[in-house]
Amino acid sequence: MAHNHYDVAIIGGGVIGGSIAFQLAKRNVRTIVLEKERIASQASSAAAGMLGAQSEFASDSPLISLALKSRAMFGQVAEELKQLTGIDIGYVQKGMLKVAVTEEEQKSLQEQYKFWRKMGQPVQWLSASELASLEPNVNPTLKGVMYIAEDGQVSAPHLSLAFAKASMAYGAQWHEFTEVIDIKEQGGLYELRTNQGVIAADAVVVAGGAWSALFLEKTGLSLSVYPVKGECLLVKTEKPLIQATLFAKNGCYLVPKRGGRILIGATSTPHTFDQKVTVQGVTHLLEKAQELVPSIGGAELEKSWAGIRPQTKDGLPYIGKHPHYQNVWIASGHYRNGILLSPLTGVLIADLVEGKGRGELDITPFAVTRHHDAISTV
Amino acid sequence: MAHNHYDVAIIGGGVIGGSIAFQLAKRNVRTIVLEKERIASQASSAAAGMLGAQSEFASDSPLISLALKSRAMFGQVAEELKQLTGIDIGYVQKGMLKVAVTEEEQKSLQEQYKFWRKMGQPVQWLSASELASLEPNVNPTLKGVMYIAEDGQVSAPHLSLAFAKASMAYGAQWHEFTEVIDIKEQGGLYELRTNQGVIAADAVVVAGGAWSALFLEKTGLSLSVYPVKGECLLVKTEKPLIQATLFAKNGCYLVPKRGGRILIGATSTPHTFDQKVTVQGVTHLLEKAQELVPSIGGAELEKSWAGIRPQTKDGLPYIGKHPHYQNVWIASGHYRNGILLSPLTGVLIADLVEGKGRGELDITPFAVTRHHDAISTV
Amino acid sequence: MAHNHYDVAIIGGGVIGGSIAFQLAKRNVRTIVLEKERIASQASSAAAGMLGAQSEFASDSPLISLALKSRAMFGQVAEELKQLTGIDIGYVQKGMLKVAVTEEEQKSLQEQYKFWRKMGQPVQWLSASELASLEPNVNPTLKGVMYIAEDGQVSAPHLSLAFAKASMAYGAQWHEFTEVIDIKEQGGLYELRTNQGVIAADAVVVAGGAWSALFLEKTGLSLSVYPVKGECLLVKTEKPLIQATLFAKNGCYLVPKRGGRILIGATSTPHTFDQKVTVQGVTHLLEKAQELVPSIGGAELEKSWAGIRPQTKDGLPYIGKHPHYQNVWIASGHYRNGILLSPLTGVLIADLVEGKGRGELDITPFAVTRHHDAISTV
Amino acid sequence: MAHNHYDVAIIGGGVIGGSIAFQLAKRNVRTIVLEKERIASQASSAAAGMLGAQSEFASDSPLISLALKSRAMFGQVAEELKQLTGIDIGYVQKGMLKVAVTEEEQKSLQEQYKFWRKMGQPVQWLSASELASLEPNVNPTLKGVMYIAEDGQVSAPHLSLAFAKASMAYGAQWHEFTEVIDIKEQGGLYELRTNQGVIAADAVVVAGGAWSALFLEKTGLSLSVYPVKGECLLVKTEKPLIQATLFAKNGCYLVPKRGGRILIGATSTPHTFDQKVTVQGVTHLLEKAQELVPSIGGAELEKSWAGIRPQTKDGLPYIGKHPHYQNVWIASGHYRNGILLSPLTGVLIADLVEGKGRGELDITPFAVTRHHDAISTV
Missing domain, CATH: 3.30.9.10 (D-Amino Acid Oxidase, subunit A, domain 2)
Incomplete structure (x- = not known):
């Protein structure tokens, strides 16, 4: 693997990384996904695929508006992914x-x-x-x-694979069996050292699910995932x-x-x-x-x-900027709402990476810096 | 398993048996499918799913009109099965x-x-x-x-399963792990002795694929399958x-x-x-x-x-009446066109069983009696 | 498959058929095993491998002497099979x-x-x-x-495979995916029609486990297996x-x-x-x-x-002669003692086939004719 | 997982780590093995198990004496592991x-x-x-x-599992799904931070196969594995x-x-x-x-x-001391001789950890510092 240069490198090839890759590639952003095993080999394929935007909540939560909005995207997502990849994500609306x-x-x-x-x-x-x-x-x-x-369901493995394949259809690169060992910033460029060579990117998105915390420690960030x-x-x-x-x-x-x-x-x-x-x-x-x-x-x-x-720790995902780096973004900690939140998370992160305003959604409750302990470990 | 009585018993739960069961059950015929292993556990699930109505022929054949007609049914079949069972049969029309x-x-x-x-x-x-x-x-x-x-394709395992599940949705019974050992006629009623008890039916359809010949020998018929x-x-x-x-x-x-x-x-x-x-x-x-x-x-x-x-022997399937019995029908020997021919075979056999005219299609070339050797072995 | 002639054809390639084949081949009897699926694909490989010669009995039974005797054979069997095939049958004597x-x-x-x-x-x-x-x-x-x-245990799949491979080492033939459809006697010779051609043998052993009854009906015998x-x-x-x-x-x-x-x-x-x-x-x-x-x-x-x-019906296996045929032998119905009884059953049937006296063991309680209903069905 | 303290922590649960754990535990050293996936889930179970002490060499190499000596250990190893674990390692001496x-x-x-x-x-x-x-x-x-x-063979998965189980029989602990993220020395004690808590040990052995280099970089060592x-x-x-x-x-x-x-x-x-x-x-x-x-x-x-x-780089494994740490040992890079060399490597590393002399074997050719590039990366 040569020393390649991308606009965005996504660490983690699950449903969140895949949805982000899909959104970015669709917008003509040169994207690479680095996955330490295989596409969606962990929680994304293990999930039941419930879209429990209402069933998961019994009182007020900043996550509700995201959940409802993301749930509403599935009809269109199902169609778009089927069109691009032939994969039926098994979207069922029987409540x-x-x-x-x-x-x-x-x-x-x-x-x-x-x-x-x-x-x-x-x-x-x-x-x-x-x-x-x-x-x-x-x-x-x-x-x-x-x-x-309205709380429907999908097939989680099919959704995850479809996001990946749809992003490839738009030009995204995927490297499986590629573990990121270290990250270095140099003049606004990020160099990711992997077990299979070095990747350079202008921006980095960390979407490693339960494994995100381990990687982020290398960036001086202790995350409560x-x-x-x-x-x-x-x-x-x-x-x-x-x-x-x-x-x-x-x-x-x-x-x-x-x-x-x-x-x-x-x-x-x-x-x-x-x-x-x-x-x-x-x-x-x-x-x-x-x-x-x-x-x-x-x-x-x-x-x-x-x-x-x-x-x-507080049950909310992290969606936002890395506190120590300009162009490193984090989308992790979706717990059992990862499938539900994946379509919207893809759009939110793609907007952040592209520097777009957040629109009507307030994502400050998901900021990485919301906890005292989510700060520099150095 | 009690001594049950059905309108039609189908021997063989592959794509042909499933399609016939689907058509019969849809017409309110009380149908049971007897499968010696599991649903579509043999050739039906092993098939590539090509709908080669043209690619399979290079010269005149009585099969061509069936093949073209059956191929034309897939668009509607795909929709109907998806509606009834939620299963996407993977119908692709990319030639x-x-x-x-x-x-x-x-x-x-x-x-x-x-x-x-x-x-x-x-x-x-x-x-x-x-x-x-x-x-x-x-x-x-x-x-x-x-x-x-026009020679599209489907997912053979999904099609086979969808036929089975759709027939069940219309009330058909399926008994897996049920091998038919013997058949006896008594006053116009057929008694099928199986490894799991006796089943009685007014009519019987033999759709056992490569295993049909073994069973039919018990009925005094040597079939060249x-x-x-x-x-x-x-x-x-x-x-x-x-x-x-x-x-x-x-x-x-x-x-x-x-x-x-x-x-x-x-x-x-x-x-x-x-x-x-x-x-x-x-x-x-x-x-x-x-x-x-x-x-x-x-x-x-x-x-x-x-x-x-x-x-x-001649490369044509057997679709027609058993020469020795009034209400025993045979649908076997589709070789590598079983997936392609399944929708139409279901309709043809259901029509025969119900005593309907054959419409415009001439199925005499597929008669069981077309060979000299396909006669009584007794 | 040509029209072959063997000394003995065994129907059923489980642990019982394998042990019999092993004994016969060892004695230079030309043996073929006809198995409808794969070697030991059914109960023999599913078994837990307990050698419960004592644990299975709480009162007098004709089976006890067989069970104790067969259990005592395992030490030597384990060694012999390891020698011939390299397979460790996992014989453990921890009670x-x-x-x-x-x-x-x-x-x-x-x-x-x-x-x-x-x-x-x-x-x-x-x-x-x-x-x-x-x-x-x-x-x-x-x-x-x-x-x-003394009630030890073995690995049932390893034992079954080892019997098969050891019999092959002594020259036995095994045909998998070969289902016997019919049997005919002609001048003291048995012709077995299978789904893959005809096999002729001087003697036949039926060792088809739970499937034996289905086959034996074709020989006019209704067995309570x-x-x-x-x-x-x-x-x-x-x-x-x-x-x-x-x-x-x-x-x-x-x-x-x-x-x-x-x-x-x-x-x-x-x-x-x-x-x-x-x-x-x-x-x-x-x-x-x-x-x-x-x-x-x-x-x-x-x-x-x-x-x-x-x-x-009475919990005892059938070990003995077919009532209607001179050289057809039955070894079936071992229920959950098949692994335990396999070494001795192999010896007993090989002795019967060879016309040897039964030695000190009385096997009349296992005769096929012990029940009233185990008689001609014709 | 509490903050536990062991004599030796081994990173990597393959055949090398297992053999070392076996030797150490046998000598009453309190040992823990940290494996990032499952026991022997990588190369150790994938290997063909050839003991090619001669076939692998066509000219002089420092590895030859190790290979011959390790090959000679297998007869006794097979017996000992069978005794301790019941597992037959499939040792075959047919050349x-x-x-x-x-x-x-x-x-x-x-x-x-x-x-x-x-x-x-x-x-x-x-x-x-x-x-x-x-x-x-x-x-x-x-x-x-x-x-x-003399170049025999074994079953690599069975050998690897048997080493692990035998070490457990002697009291070694194994933690699967445990990835070591970082190592810190503090007053002669090593703290290993893992994805499942912290482990402390007086000595550490790195036996991570192809993954060793990734971990060792965290210790400032660039190894050519x-x-x-x-x-x-x-x-x-x-x-x-x-x-x-x-x-x-x-x-x-x-x-x-x-x-x-x-x-x-x-x-x-x-x-x-x-x-x-x-x-x-x-x-x-x-x-x-x-x-x-x-x-x-x-x-x-x-x-x-x-x-x-x-x-x-030079085709020789690394067996020896970490250049920067007193009690960190490395056993990695055995390429396709890992199975062959495992028994002896276990003994060599156990001797090193215990501070015993190396006996007659010269292991300096396998020193970590033999290359210019195998030095501090800091």
Whole structure:
């Protein structure tokens, strides 16, 4: 690999890096993506693909406006990516059922319901008979069910691959198996030393998910991004058991996929990069799933895996400028909203890199410098 | 499994059985599919998915009108299946390039070209510069290239699964791991003894691909269907190398699939049910592929497999009535045109079963009794 | 495949067919094995490999003497197969712990203990402290633990493959993907029509496991062999959690394998050939395993599968002559003792085929004609 | 993960790190192994397992005495590891055939033959008829064949796993998915910052294979270790085609493995961490293999993979002290002799760490400081 020069180098080839590459390449920015393994080999392909812009929030958060806006982009994104790459991202708009299993969860679900009513976003409280008629296979003894019509879903691996391939169609370069070891600034130019040679770029975007913090330490920045392992299962049913995504307050969810499949997710084990699918993790998911949809017991276990999601101390992603460098940008820490937020994050970072105003969206809550500890480690 | 009674029992859950089940179930016929392994676990999922209604023929054949008619159905089939099942069958209409590598092949290709011109179906002879501009990665030293705009392609596994799931959506039952051991007629009712109990049906359709002959012997019918093993490879390229399917006269073909994949097929080993992918088979395919598209050498080998396709003595499928039984129908022996012919075969058999007239299509050339040897073995 | 003539044709290439082929080929009998899929592709490779000659019995049974005798052969078999094929069959002699979880199981376990004491075979009742010192990771609240020092274990897939390869080393032929469709006798010679041609042999052995009954019906014999699906799991632990096999009275067992693996088996679903691993099956196994060894919760789930074991009405295998044919022999229905009984079954059938006396073992309890219903179906 | 303190921390859990851990733990040294992925997930498991102490050398090299000595350890190592872990490392002593395909290779092979005769190590030049009788399936038109009786082979994945498990049996700790980011010395104690917490140790061993150089840069050391990708295939034959390993002068080799398998290796692509198996790589290996053993064409392709081997500028591994630190040791760059040299490297490094004399072996040629460029980068 020769000593190449690009407008922008993106570190990380997951769904966030891919969406940014797509936006930049589309705007004729010469872009390279440096991925230490393969395209979307980590959390992006492990994700369930829920677009939970409402289901993820029960009270005010600066993330809500981003989430709603990003969710609204998927119809157009699906079409554009299909056009450019032939890949169907599996965008399904059959809504989400947020459900309560215990009395306590019921209360909390009602709070969430009130919150969204107040926000003026469509939510619906389902009676037992409404649930039975909509989803006859769901456990009828649930303590509460809220229907969120607009929280759709996509296939996360297809979306991630499609962003990558679409960016290539617009001219972006992708280097897999390329780990960035060091970054040096020299006269406004950044030199990235990798395990496969040196890359030079005018600007750099760090989109390394749970691995971002490790790299950023080399730039004198201690970022509060930490890994949260999530185990998932895929099962195959003969006939579709559910139409909408089922999301229990306890964190377990069932996402109906094509061909009668149901994705069951996810456990949450913080502070580990270990990707082993454990006996206790699988037991937990299978028990919870059968609690929600008893007849899933007859389904076939097809696959299991774990993904390492990037969480932050306050639960908000980092989207913004590196405090010590002029043209280094950070987009990391999307936790389990990475798929949902990817289209908008791509646009936001592309705008920042190009020096455009941020438009109507306020992204200061996502600034890297919002914490005291997110400062120079030197 | 209880002693159940259906209108129609279909033996074989591949793309042909699935398409027939889909048509019947859609017409409110109570249908069961008996599959000895899993849905589309054999040739249907192994196929490359080319819709070679023109590329497969170089002279007159009774199959041509079926092939053209079936090919024309795919646009509507793709939409209908997506609607019913959410599955995208990967229908791509970027045409096919039939190519000649040797002088001899060139002559034969020119004959084929003339044939289709005479038939009034669109074909185009490409000059070297036209080829270079359309497909810059194709070997420029080819001896001849004919472009067939209408010979598209689909994803064979997705099509097969979608037919099955769509038939279920209309109420068809599917029993996997169910092998039919014997058939008995009793007062116009057929009893199928399986390894998992007895099924009764008013009519039976045999759609067992290369395995049909084995079953039909139990009905006193010796059918000239024999297996032809075909080995295939799937490779991954960083950027799409070809747009159209590339089909060499020597039998090797490259079919561009989603996400930068290229399917390379297929060897032809007759008279074996062996599904092993051999060293010599893979060597042959890889050498031929690099001859056609030299830069495919850098692609990643992702997968290899073999499928057992059902060939017949005269190369025509069997579509018609069992000579000894009133309501037993046969749809087998589609060789490498099973994907292409599946939509129409579904309609034809459903019409036969329902006693409808055949419409404008003459299917007598596909009658089971067309050979002397296809008669009673008793 | 030409029209070949062998001394003996064995139908079924599992551990039983392989052991018989090994014995016959070793004695210079020209042997062919006809396997409809691949070598040991079904129950033989799915098995846990326990040699439970004592653990499987709690009262008198004609099978006990065979089981003890066959178990005693493994030391020598392991050595011989390693010598001939290089394959280590993983023979481990660390004993088995049969455990009771409930009061009821405790009583039943005590009965079993008394039975073996009376039989004069080594068994030992472990106190809580003995258990704790032998197996510190086993749940200390178990209601009873019996140690069977001699019930070792092997790797079932390795044993099955080693028998096959050892038989080949002695000259046996193996044809995979070869399904026998029909059998005809002509002047003392048997013609087996297969999907890949005709094979002639002076004698035939049916060793098709759960599939034997289907084939034997073609010979006018209705055998009470039926399939019992068993689901299994393989997990990986960092450090070995158990030394001995752990076998709960409720049917769940944990077999320690090389490299820190533990095989967890098995569910029992009778009368199905379905090989799907189900949500409820996996849940059951994982819950039971954690009950026995709580710290297995941290292990990694590596693999899951199902095998179809051949059970008979009275729980005894069929080992003997076909009632209607002179030189057709049957060895089927070993249920979950197939691995254990394979060495001896090979010797017994080889002796029968060669017309040798049976020696000291009485095999009349395993005769095919022991049931009223195992007679001519014609 | 708490702030733990160990005697020795080993960075890298491949066959070298595992062998060192095994030796240290056996000597009661409190040892931890930090592996960024899984045990032996890279080159160690990708290797063919040839013990080519003679085949790898054709002229004098300081490595020869190490290679011969390490090869001689395998008999005892195999037994010890089997005892401790139950794992059979597949040690086979059927020798190696080094073969020449061209006239040029023949000359070079003769030189190698003379060299080893002079060295007094057993080699044998085989005549065509000797070859034909020893290995009837080998191409009889080869230009020259040298038999090296003592160059055996093992199963590389089994050896690597067995070292790891044996070290654990002696008390060593292993942390997978643990990447070391930084090293700090403080009062003679080393603090290793990892992605999963901090580890403290009195001494550190760097055994990271091709990844060692990346880590060592953080210690101010630029080491000339670079990656060389090697693609491999595994094929399955019905009957064993070869007894000895076949090693062509052109770099292609065929290693007979258990159960009729043959491992075909290996391509050599320097300076890439890319692990993709390419169309051209597979084509090359398959063509070469069929040149050596024509009947391998009928074998089944079972698996393909690539490993990243650590090569150095002068082809010698680094075994010795870190120039800037008192108790940091390096064992890296074994290229394709890592399996062969692993037992001895374990002993050598354990001796160094413990401050023992080096015995009779001179390891100064492997000193880290032997090159001008292997010095401080600061």
